[in-house]
Amino acid sequence: MNYFSNSFRKAHPATLLLVSYLVAIGLGTCLLLLPCATRSGDIPFVDALFSATSAICVTGLVVVDTGTYFSPFGQGIILALIQMGGLGIMTFSVFFFLSIGKRVAFRQRVLMQETLAHTPREDIYRLVKAIFCFTAIVELAGAALLFIHWSREYPFLKALYVAIFHSISAFCNAGFSLFGNSFMDYRGALLLNFTVCGLIILGGIGFPVIYEIFRKIGARREDHMRFSVQTKTVLVTTFILIISGMAIFWMVEHDSSLRDCSLGESLLAALFQSVTARTAGFNTVDMAVLSNATLGLLIFLMFVGASPGSCGGGVKTTTLAVLGALTWSRFRRRVRVNMFKKSIPGETVSRSISLFLLAIGLTAAILALLLLTQQGAPTVEESRAQFLEYLFEVVSAFGTVGLSMGATTTINSCGKILIIVMMLVGRVGVLTFSYVIAGAEAKNGIEYAEENIMIG
Template identity: 45%
Template sequence: MVRQAKRRQEKVRFPVCFKRGSRLTMKNRAQRLRQLSPGMILMIYYVGAIFLGACALSLPVSAVGEPLKFIDALFTATSAQCVTGLAVVDTGTRLSTFGQLVVLLLIQTGGLGITTFSVYLFFYLRIGVGTRGRWIIHDTLLHTPVDSLRNLVRGIILMSLCIEGIGALLLSFSFVPRMGWGPGLYSAVFHSVSAFCNAGFSLFADNLVGFRNDPLVNLTIMLLIVLGGIGFLVLRELKDLLHNRQQRRRRLSLHSKMVLLTSAILILAGALVIGILESSASLRNASAGELIWASLFQSVTSRTAGFNTIDLSLFEVPTLFLLMFLMFVGASPGSCGGGIKTTSLAIFIAIMLSRLQGNAHTNLFRRTISDEVASKTLALVMLAMLFMVLATFALLAVQLQGVGLAESRSGFMDYTFEAISAFATVGLSVGATAKLVPLGKLIVIILMFVGRVGLLTVAFAFIKRSGKIPVQYGEESLMIG
């Protein structure tokens, strides 16, 4: 009897010990998750959303006809979550209403940021937001601390929904007469969200080419793109400036000034150059009004959104090169767009001018930029250039290896344009997306992901900073230039 009791105790103890071991394992896993850097947590957020979106899009209910291949579903989910707009399948005809709603949800969460929604959910459920969550919000949306993160996040969501609602209402005046109440309102909401989030997804097979002469659609889409591309902090400052009339003398921050000035210069200069270059090419038969509308629209959308009212395959090579520069610059920090950002371009130019003038400091609007920000800007620009060179080389090697000489030379511009468009999360294409092989699609997926999460965020997530005290050795001169 004693032996039988001992055996029973041993049988009982074994699963208890196993349970304790599993608890320790779970604790270790939780500790490891807590030790992750904020950049790694942000990447996990986006990867999780993309994977869930790809699984939903690969279901039979998401497609019209045969279900999407998983690689195509993954590509579409990444493009939507990273608000890019590149598509290997036609959104309006190949995806069902359910699939289109999945894409729309991914665009909305990706445009405003998964962290924004998750932090607001934590506040709503009365769950505290840790230091990492605050760090991510500060790094993606702010340049200075705020009194209340709850009010900031709630204000961003409400402001975005109001802008998208007004945009949908304006677009419905053009869409409803053409398509009827149901399809017209649905298309208006879809394109409004896609435009404000700078996604570039369209339900029309020719994108917005059919609305090239519609002033209301052009103005509404351009306004939504600009508002979604200048950043939530700038929108917040402009709202406060207009709302509080007694504080009209209040000055905008240096960040907002640089965003608005740089964006205006890029839009107007880009439209002027596009109009000059294409007036004798793709727009030679257009009237003066069409030329102005098309040039201005393409200058606005090429920096971040991805809509088009002209077939880009008809553009001249210099115009495509200009579009690649505008795409590489992209939108502004804390916005829905990608690229190296407008402020990085402004600081980069200011650094060059200051050094050429013999000034060791970088000054803008009678303010001095800190050395840390200047060094971070230089690192971002140079790292982006290096990353784009390597990624474009990989894409060209995959897509053009073994093809004819004539096809290689014509494909060089197409796939280089595609790579920059993916990294800057723009979504414009000259027809190369449909030609991507599976490995090429994976490369473009990586480009879209890195472009949306942020190149420095990805770099800091994988490269651990040294905790050692930096050593400075004796100086020695080097010849440069």
């Protein structure tokens, strides 16, 4: 017992964060294996593990239909895992300690930093309470708006249940739906589309940004509080990605998959897919009929993902922004990387490059293993299509998005395990995962003499 206690105290925060997710996945898997969790009373172990991982990692990829395969109890377990995974397991643990009147240790504050990308120097108590209050208010408001929509279609209790489920799933950027075809039947429903988009955006910009926005609103005029570079970067990058993604999607698809829609409905569908592609995984358009150019756009958006400290995965919007600023600085032959009249530390730039390269390397490795472990297509043309489907699936798992071209339900158990690993890495963060793999940091590294090499 002392050995495990000492190991826990000495463990790197990244290791503890990963272990906390593994424990939650294990618990969720056990609950989904219960006979009362499914309508048939039975589910294969790998499918239960996949479903639990997808829920706790707020991904939304499914191997069985959530609405028809799982019982109300099983759906409740999935919803609880989504809520826990969306806010972060360490956020829940800190809130529990605060609720029973216990102090939060410094180690738990460091874990909160890993979970929310928030510095431990901030008021951890106020931050956690603000997160829970904001989440409750937004999810209840979203559920109320969705209830108005579904109350015209379902009886009171079912409409309420469906509204609550999808409100939580949307805010946590999970993408789980009780409908087999997601929201394809509601492509033109204005209230539903705008409500879900709003929930996804609020859940994807990150709790530190939301916290700072509310502090700015509550600050007195004479305080002259300004947004940090982090908040400015997240808001501007998110806006650019949504608008540009919507424009490209509409231009490519308005004469193909959206040709039967009116102008307003096609623009609404393009907006919805641009918003949901980076984080959530709901869809109002059939992924199977999209052009290769559009699929390439969605793969890019999924790879970028959400923002730090949010419910989503991917390399994050700030990483893309820093790399863009770095490229622009080098193009202008400037040594420093500047954003919003502030200089970005070299360590932050290095972390962005490392994260981006690790993400590409991991995606390539998982994709290669997936191709090797699955049965090949009989023809060259089908093999190329299969490659695109698997690439789409792997990036969707990494970005914890949940959009699928249908490959998830056809891959074997080995392939499902690979997607599970990718979902877990996407949720805890590729750098966090690499810290766990790399082990302890060397204390006294040897410094060698510098020598230049040719680049480009």
